[in-house]
Amino acid sequence: MQLELGNIFIKDVQFADTTHVKDGVLFVNKEELKALILEDEHITDVQIDLARPGESVRITPVKDVIEPRVKVEGAGGIFPGVINKVNQVGSGRTHVLKGAAVVTAGRIVGFQEGIIDMTGPGAEYTPFSKLNNVVVTMDVKPEILQHAHEEILRLAGFKAALYLGEAAKEVEPDEVKVYETLPLLQQVAQYPDLPKVAYVQMLQSQGLLHDTYVYGVDAKKTLSTFIYPTEIMDGAIVSGNCVSACDKNTTYHHLNNPVVADLYEKHGKELNFVGVIITNENVYLADKIRSSDWASKLAEYLGVDGVVISQEGFGNPDTDLIMNCVKIEDKGIKTVIITDEYAGRDGASQSLADADAKANAVVTGGNANEVIELPPMDKIIGDVSYADVIAGGFDGSLRKDGSILVELQAITGATNELGFNSMSAKGY
Amino acid sequence: MKILTNNPWVKEKYKNKYEIHFADVGYLELLELVRDGIHQGDRLLSHPLSGSVKPNETPFKSVLVEEDRGEIDMDSLLIIEDALVMARNLMKNPKLFLEDDQRMNDCRMIDLSLIDSALEK
Numbered sequence: 297m298q299l300e301l302g303n304i305f306i307k308d309v310q311f312a313d314t315t316h317v318k319d320g321v322l323f324v325n326k327e328e329l330k331a332l333i334l335e336d337e338h339i340t341d342v343q344i345d346l347a348r349p350g351e352s353v354r355i356t357p358v359k360d361v362i363e364p365r366v367k368v369e370g371a372g373g374i375f376p377g378v379i380n381k382v383n384q385v386g387s388g389r390t391h392v393l394k395g396a397a398v399v400t401a402g403r404i405v406g407f408q409e410g411i412i413d414m415t416g417p418g419a420e421y422t423p424f425s426k427l428n429n430v431v432v433t434m435d436v437k438p439e440i441l442q443h444a445h446e447e448i449l450r451l452a453g454f455k456a457a458l459y460l461g462e463a464a465k466e467v468e469p470d471e472v473k474v475y476e477t478l479p480l481l482q483q484v485a486q487y488p489d490l491p492k493v494a495y496v497q498m499l500q501s502q503g504l505l506h507d508t509y510v511y512g513v514d515a516k517k518t519l520s521t522f523i524y525p526t527e528i529m530d531g532a533i534v535s536g537n538c539v540s541a542c543d544k545n546t547t548y549h550h551l552n553n554p555v556v557a558d559l560y561e562k563h564g565k566e567l568n569f570v571g572v573i574i575t576n577e578n579v580y581l582a583d584k585i586r587s588s589d590w591a592s593k594l595a596e597y598l599g600v601d602g603v604v605i606s607q608e609g610f611g612n613p614d615t616d617l618i619m620n621c622v623k624i625e626d627k628g629i630k631t632v633i634i635t636d637e638y639a640g641r642d643g644a645s646q647s648l649a650d651a652d653a654k655a656n657a658v659v660t661g662g663n664a665n666e667v668i669e670l671p672p673m674d675k676i677i678g679d680v681s682y683a684d685v686i687a688g689g690f691d692g693s694l695r696k697d698g699s700i701l702v703e704l705q706a707i708t709g710a711t712n713e714l715g716f717n718s719m720s721a722k723g724y
Numbered sequence: 725m726k727i728l729t730n731n732p733w734v735k736e737k738y739k740n741k742y743e744i745h746f747a748d749v750g751y752l753e754l755l756e757l758v759r760d761g762i763h764q765g766d767r768l769l770s771h772p773l774s775g776s777v778k779p780n781e782t783p784f785k786s787v788l789v790e791e792d793r794g795e796i797d798m799d800s801l802l803i804i805e806d807a808l809v810m811a812r813n814l815m816k817n818p819k820l821f822l823e824d825d826q827r828m829n830d831c832r833m834i835d836l837s838l839i840d841s842a843l844e845k
Binding site: 442502503537539540578584609610611612615645646650665703 | 768769770771773774776777778788803806807809810813814816817820826827830833834837838839840841842
């Protein structure tokens with residue numbers, strides 16, 4: 297399966313009378329976008345704001361971040377089974393507004409974090425401070441309960457991203473990258489002398505605000521399975537989770553999965569990247585055993601020499617991570633795991649809730665308990681009252697000047713376990 | 725199957741369907757009750773650290789166990805002991821929740837959703 301990604305570099309976003317892209321600027325017709333989102337009768341009000349790199353803006357509480365993409369050739373549409381009808385994606389050509397994003401914000405439950413600062417020290421900890429963001433903040437009818445509320449915001453974000461993505465359809469990309477994975481036997485034969493490597497991606501799947509969807513199917517109801525990496529680039533996997541935003545994969549993360557990108561980068565040079573296994577992280581222990589049995593069995597079936605395993609979240613998924621690692625190692629396949637840490641504010645405590653001697657190649661995305669001071673911002677997008685609440689959540693956190701003290705876990709993507717950020721640790 | 729919980733919403737929803745062991749205790753104490761049960765032969769069915777809302781961010785926790793009363797299940801014991809270590813560590817951090825009705829209800833709802841996802845899939 298081959299996919300061409302045509303990247304159109306976006307260096308600014310502005311409101312205008314029509315939505316289009318010109319000379320690297322994304323122009324957005326605010327009223328048209330609002331009307332599109334208000335087509336959902338459950339949404340009573342929507343605000344569209346722009347947030348550019350370097351501006352004194354804080355966005356919170358963030359639900360999802362989504363990159364605008366559009367299919368220009370090949371089957372299916374972006375987000376199949378979710379917004380577009382179910383149809384296999386991952387081949388043909390897709391255009392990307394690289395440097396732009398839709399950010400959805402709004403309160404669903406009262407303890408959520410999800411902060412994106414566009415400037416200052418907090419901006420260093422989130423990759424989304426570097427993007428030209430179209431922020432969609434929505435209110436829903438008061439009688440709507442949390443589960444439905446979450447779904448409404450999630451789908452509205454995808455609709456907004458597809459709407460903006462349409463603007464990329466007729467634009468000549470600044471660069472075109474080609475990604476290809478062959479059917480397994482051909483792929484193995486293509487680079488017979490290189491080590492065969494697969495990627496095991498673990499998907500958060502525990503319940504409300506802790507879910508992920510694959511072609512529209514709730515991941516907790518799936519068995520571990522194969523997926524072509526290019527399918528992920530077309531939105532086959534979308535996010536429905538944002539609690540403890542530091543180590544949750546937004547939809548943007550899935551579309552731009554850095555493990556996939558790096559494995560493709562080394563493909564044909566250092567290794568033979570044969571494909572992706574996706575597996576879930578359920579609450580039920582029997583599910584963990586079943587899913588890790590399947591993930592390890594599929595890795596064995598692929599005949600790979602090594603796998604990279606990425607986790608999503610902390611605590612409960614630590615058990616899935618170690619089960620996957622140990623069972624795959626037991627099949628004689630080398631593993632590298634990617635995780636993050638809750639090692640206390642001083643970093644001195646045990647980092648994970650599970651461990652095994654076989655997990656001897658570990659990459660960390662950083663310590664989520666690390667504390668950071670966020671200075672006041674001129675503008676807050678999202679729920680302003682909420683910003684006070686999170687700040688007031690613990691003694692001494694809210695300063696008189698409006699600055700707040702938070703753990704990194706509040707910052708969207710800060711300790712991302714796909715490695716989509718700059719923090720890590722090295723042992724010598 | 726038995727549910728150990730300090731969440732009244734879980735008790736209310738499942739009291740006619742499953743055996744409920746409700747205890748009006750904190751998050752850590754609830755995990756300790758789960759551990760005590762494992763010492764007496766209970767086997768864990770759901771992960772004690774389910775959900776991304778940390779022990780210092782919610783007072784509510786519900787755990788599914790199977791009442792076995794046979795040999796001590798070592799896998800369950802290892803998981804609950806690791807969970808207790810992690811919970812105690814995280815609870816050294818400041819409490820990150822406010823105890824107003826709305827936020828407490830949100831905490832109850834998330835905990836209930838995690839148990840729902842284990843029971844209803």
